[in-house]
Amino acid sequence: MLNVKDHNDRVAAAYATVTGQYWIEALKDGRHILIRPLAEKDREREYAFIKRLSAESRHMRFLAQINEPGTALLNQLMDTDNNQRLAYIALVHENGQLIEIGVSRYAATGEHECECAVTVADDWKHLGLGQLLMEHLIKAARKNGFRQMYSVDASSNAPMRDLAKALGFETHNDPDDSRQVIHRLYL
Numbered sequence: 001m002l003n004v005k006d007h008n009d010r011v012a013a014a015y016a017t018v019t020g021q022y023w024i025e026a027l028k029d030g031r032h033i034l035i036r037p038l039a040e041k042d043r044e045r046e047y048a049f050i051k052r053l054s055a056e057s058r059h060m061r062f063l064a065q066i067n068e069p070g071t072a073l074l075n076q077l078m079d080t081d082n083n084q085r086l087a088y089i090a091l092v093h094e095n096g097q098l099i100e101i102g103v104s105r106y107a108a109t110g111e112h113e114c115e116c117a118v119t120v121a122d123d124w125k126h127l128g129l130g131q132l133l134m135e136h137l138i139k140a141a142r143k144n145g146f147r148q149m150y151s152v153d154a155s156s157n158a159p160m161r162d163l164a165k166a167l168g169f170e171t172h173n174d175p176d177d178s179r180q181v182i183h184r185l186y187l
Helices: 004-016 040-053 057-061 071-078 129-143 159-166
Strands: 023-027 032-039 085-094 097-108 115-122 148-154 168-173 179-184
Touching: 004 032, 004 085, 023 097, 032 129, 040 097, 057 071, 057 097, 057 115, 085 129, 097 129, 097 179, 115 129, 129 148, 129 159, 159 179
Parallel strands: 115 148
Antiparallel strands: 023 032, 032 085, 085 097, 097 115, 148 179, 168 179
16 A cells, blocks of 8 residues: 555646646545546446445435446436536546545525535545535535535434534434434525
């Protein structure tokens, strides 16, 4: 395994070839990752990312048991317009390839309101990646005119509750389902 300096030196050249909007961010352990808008070219990456998630992580993300992400789900996840539906993908360079390690997204649910979600690969949790992805998503939602952002999550999802609190979201029980909570951020 590479040390942090060697990792960052090796990925710098790969990240330098990326075009368009992107950010190079440092995780809590010092490793650099790339965050950029999700694009159609990421379809296979997104599929592989979901497949690599643990059953628990998939359940927390989709609030249902998903074993195989079907075409309809993948089409929905890839449907972005960078305004009303936006997603950011986090990538790391491993063995000559860019591998998806996280994703954040929002979709408009009203004129000035959007629902959001964030998912981090199991091996990349507790490094600040979820917060980085959400910070970029929140900035984009503000820029695109949204006034509120919310997330519906399992009440047992302690990591999401902690992240929501750190980002300034208010958390309330879902009046329609006692097993869920709603995190809301006023932008």
